[in-house]
Amino acid sequence: MLFDIDRQGAEHPELWAFLSSLERGTRLRGTVAAIEHFGVFVALDEGPPHPFYAGVGFLTLPELSWVRFESVHDVVAVGQHITCAFLGFDTYQGEARLSLRALQPDPLRAFADGHPPGAVLPGTVTKVVPFGVFVALGGGLEGLVHRDLPGGPEWGTLEPGAGVNVAITEVDCDRRRISLAWH
Structure with a gap:
């Protein structure tokens, strides 16, 4: 059931007043109430309960972590107390x-500050796709070596788990991409 904005003031004035009073960036604490495939409901320590959902707070999947994860359960668990x-x-x-x-802190910004273009790093192949090879660089970060770049191992021999040496060609923090070349 969706929250009906037309009746919110009459039916749930305490919830509406609480949520309207919050300012962007305010730290809120709560308990993970439910994990769904589309996000995480959080029962906040402050404020009234939600009339329909498991919690008044909601985390979309991209807001859980800066780094990629396989499962929401790798980041949070039902019953876990968190600050958001x-x-x-x-x-x-x-x-x-x-x-x-x-x-x-954004690990990509820290990576960019410590690894200028041309820096050589060891990495591990995570995925081979038609347009290139994704390489894990540590700290949950991955970069891409485009297929059309010369050098490196034979294309057909690359498999996930293989160790490789790569050079950084660009770190684009706005687009959240690390471009690599073979070294």
């Missing part, structure tokens, strides 16, 4: 949109 940043009031669903990653 408030991103905004979703007036359609009547919930607080939250972020875990907003309270963590």
Whole structure:
């Protein structure tokens, strides 16, 4: 059931007033109430309960972590107490949109600061795709060697788990990409 914005003031004024009073960036604590394939519901320590959902707070999958993960359960667990940043009031669903990653340093920015173009690193092949090879560089970060770049191992011999040496050609923090070349 969706939160009906037309009746919110009359039926749930305490919830609406609480969510309207929050400012972007405010730290909120709560308990992970439910994990769904589309995100995580958080029962906040403060404020009224949600009339329909498991929690007043909600984390979309991209807001869980800066680094890729296979399963939401790799990041949070039901019953876990967490601290999040408030991103905004979703007036359609009547919930607080939250972020875990907003309270963590961006590992890509730290990587860019410590690894200028031309730096050579060891890595591990994670995936071979028609347009290139993804290489794990540590810290949950991956870069891409485009297929049309010369050098490196024979294309047909590359498999996930293989160790390779790569050189950084570009770190684009805005597009969240690390471009690599064979070394």
